Amino acid sequence: MAKKKRTPQEASQDQACTGLIESAGEMAVGTCFSRADEIIPCNIGAQGLCCRNCAMGPCRLVGNTEVGVCGATAATVVARNFARSVAVGVAAHSDHGRDLAYTLLAAADGHAPDYGVRDPFKLRQVAGYLGVKTVDRPDEDIAHDVARAVLAEYGKIEGELLYLKRAPAKRQQIWQDLGIATRSIDREVVELLHRTHVGNDQEAEHILDQTMRCALGDGWGGSMMGTDLSDILFGTPAPVVSEANLGVLRDDMVNIIIHGHEPTLSEMI
Numbered sequence: 001m002a003k004k005k006r007t008p009q010e011a012s013q014d015q016a017c018t019g020l021i022e023s024a025g026e027m028a029v030g031t032c033f034s035r036a037d038e039i040i041p042c043n044i045g046a047q048g049l050c051c052r053n054c055a056m057g058p059c060r061l062v063g064n065t066e067v068g069v070c071g072a073t074a075a076t077v078v079a080r081n082f083a084r085s086v087a088v089g090v091a092a093h094s095d096h097g098r099d100l101a102y103t104l105l106a107a108a109d110g111h112a113p114d115y116g117v118r119d120p121f122k123l124r125q126v127a128g129y130l131g132v133k134t135v136d137r138p139d140e141d142i143a144h145d146v147a148r149a150v151l152a153e154y155g156k157i158e159g160e161l162l163y164l165k166r167a168p169a170k171r172q173q174i175w176q177d178l179g180i181a182t183r184s185i186d187r188e189v190v191e192l193l194h195r196t197h198v199g200n201d202q203e204a205e206h207i208l209d210q211t212m213r214c215a216l217g218d219g220w221g222g223s224m225m226g227t228d229l230s231d232i233l234f235g236t237p238a239p240v241v242s243e244a245n246l247g248v249l250r251d252d253m254v255n256i257i258i259h260g261h262e263p264t265l266s267e268m269i
């Protein structure tokens with residue numbers, strides 16, 4: 001059954017956005033809103049019950065089909081699909097943190113003259129989290145060591161993420177008791193993808209344990225370190241009055257839109 005087409009006001013609360021949706025409709029130009037109204041979501045996919053993690057599938061666990069070719073149950077397939085979504089999210093967001101670390105390293109070493117340390121206090125605070133010495137050292141030297149310490153967190157060969165120590169002691173103990181304290185960011189992503197492949201982890205709760213260990217690597221690792229490095233490079237945020245969103249477009253001007261998903265770029269333009 002076709003879905004109900006939403007009005008611009010039902011599609012978005014944002015006035016700039018509703019204006020654009022109306023204009024696009026008048027010009028018969030497709031938008032993500034119109035396409036979402038036209039596409040009927042797959043019921044099986046929406047429940048996470050379709051697995052195509054190996055070439056023996058895809059296996060759709062519906063009707064009398066209770067397990068996939070490999071023996072995976074519905075719980076296993078749903079857990080695998082959810083786990084893979086988490087792995088992608090952790091990889092994407094944490095990789096921004098890695099790029100920021102490389103940017104800070106390049107700035108500290110004099111290879112990126114347009115960038116530098118804008119918040120020396122934050123630099124020293126972050127150095128403290130990472131065990132980098134700060135006494136009688138210039139910003140560039142500290143920044144160099146901070147950047148390298150952050151990069152090391154992605155692929156460290158032993159121990160756990162240093163930033164986990166920033167959590168309240170009670171929370172850290174919960175992670176230890178559950179065995180989900182993150183070891184290194186890249187390792188948890190790789191292990192999660194490995195475990196969700198055919199012939200590996202078949203136990204849904206076990207898969208979800210690793211999913212949480214991987215997610216912590218982003219929330220208390222890649223994304224958190226990336227935020228700290230952004231503050232060091234671009235200044236700790238404060239409220240400013242600005243124009244944003246589609247409402248900045250002007251019909252009496254040439255509008256040049258530089259679109260990118262990379263925070264290091266968008267902070268510079």
Ligand code: SF4
Binds near residue numbers: 051
């Ligand atoms: S991993 Fe198992 S459930 Fe998934 S496609 Fe392969 S055989 Fe089917």
